[in-house]
Amino acid sequence: MDFSTTITLNGLIQQFLVGLSRTTILFIVSSGLSLVLGVLRIPNVAHGSLYMIGAFLCYSISTLFGAGSTGFWLAVILAPLGVALISLAAERGLFCHLYDREHLMLLLFTFALMLLCRDAVKIIWGSNYRSLSPPEILQGSLSILGMPFPKYNLFLLGAGPVVALGLWFLIHRTKIGKISRAAAVDRDMVGAVGINVSWVFASVFVIGCFLAGLGGALVAPTQNITQGMDHTIIMEAFLIVIIGGLGNVWGALLGALIFGLTDSIGILVWPQFSIVFPYAVVVIVLIFRPKGLLKATW
């Protein structure tokens, strides 16, 4: 054990902020997963692959436009749209024929999709890792309490609430949100009152996958874009969705906060085992509340 790093208040606050910016990415990705799980009941293992594709697309688009600021902002908008397009094709071509199957079948089907995506990424982008620098305004760092803090992470801190508000608006204030909430509870009834459930499902699936792509695009400048990205994020996203309550978007927010913060605070306490902390917290939560912290939609 190495307790040589003394825990100072400033260090704690800084780690807290780092944790929050990590939380943003985790929230964006896992809220999409939760949405799809809640409304369509698909445990989408390929969600992590879409996140990875989002990151690679973001890299390619921004280099296509000259790797400058405009290229980056275009990429952040276009990459998730590209991912959404891919998911639309997958939903209309494949998933819509499988809705009546068991969860296990759907899980394995999305696993097949994940394998397919992994090889597709390997074919298109090769197996080298890529890196992308943030746009000029967001380069460098600000000093917070005498400690340097990357500007890009501050940007992420701002992006999280925007996405959360957008999702809230979508779910509670738009027609498609209302229909999808109803479909999550009783899809046969929604169909019986004359709503085309199939297209509602398609749009919810596309929105969920868009969020995966957005998470991937936003994370691209903060880390190496590699082949293994899908593997780590999908595990974390699933755990977040489980502790939040299946299908509950606010549960995903809560879960992401728990996961992101325990990870970053854990680095201060016990660096070698920092990644173990969130997993342990997840297990402790589930022992006491096996169905998650907030109410699941089903």
Place this chain on the structure above:
Amino acid sequence: MVERQNLVASGYSRLTWLAIGLGFLIILAVSPLFLPRFFTYLLALILITGLVTTSLNIALGFGGMYQFHHAVFYGVGAYTVALMLTKTSLPPALGFILGPIVSGILALVMGMICVRLSKLYFGMLQLSLGSLVWVLVFRWYSFTGGDDGLHGVPVPKLISSVSGSYYFTLIVTVICLILMYVILNAPFGRILQAIRDNPERSESVGVQVRLHQLVTQVIAGFFAGVAGVLFVTVEGSTFPDMMSWTLSLEFLIMCLLGGWFTFLGPMLGATIIVSLRTLLGGYTEYWTMVLAIILMLLIFFLPEGVLGYFEGLYRRRSASLAEDR
């Protein structure tokens, strides 16, 4: 669902099946004498993978539980024996016995938490508990070797050669398969299948559903641990990927491919996928794409698996024959 309870497609007499099985066993027993070393190793790997998937199928196909993270028990069995052999000077036999037992105990602990829920919730809970075990093994460098794993495990001389480990694997696998077959055909196994088909009704006729599921977890975990021990014997090493979620999903695919309502289906599925991976892996680095396409076609057209499909075909034919008479 009632028809699926027949473990062996009825029609042929038991004696015929016994003869086929024995013939197969003799072929497996003499094959190392003719096959090159690599294929002997491959056969051992197939047997081990088949043993894990068969143990998975006890919980999945016969117990109806969503066993999402079965690889954990496989990995823990392997790590137990590897750690016993490398870090302690206790007799090796003790390690070989302890491996499955530790897996069984882990399955008991995880099961006590998981069987409170069913279906997808059960699977999700098992997934999160299993990933905690995985991340611990992955990070605890001083104890488990972290992401490098443990290599050069001093396996006893008698079973460390290619053919020695093969025969050891073959004997243990056959014993385990017989044991599992007996368990599934005993009253316990029948009750388990009744629980799978209708948990509410089973509960109301006085079956202790949760207890039966817990025991099933322990049995499945124990046999997965046996397979983990065999893996160490054959490979001489362990690594954290042995308990990764991806591997668990691959095991599920093998069950699906072979047919999860049949006893030997998972073994067939393991044979197909392990051979495909080895043979195709030599030609192309994109072999997972082939696997993905096979899996998608399977889910669309053959959801009962290869063996399940043929069993269904056979049953329909004999039913129509009976009608003709």
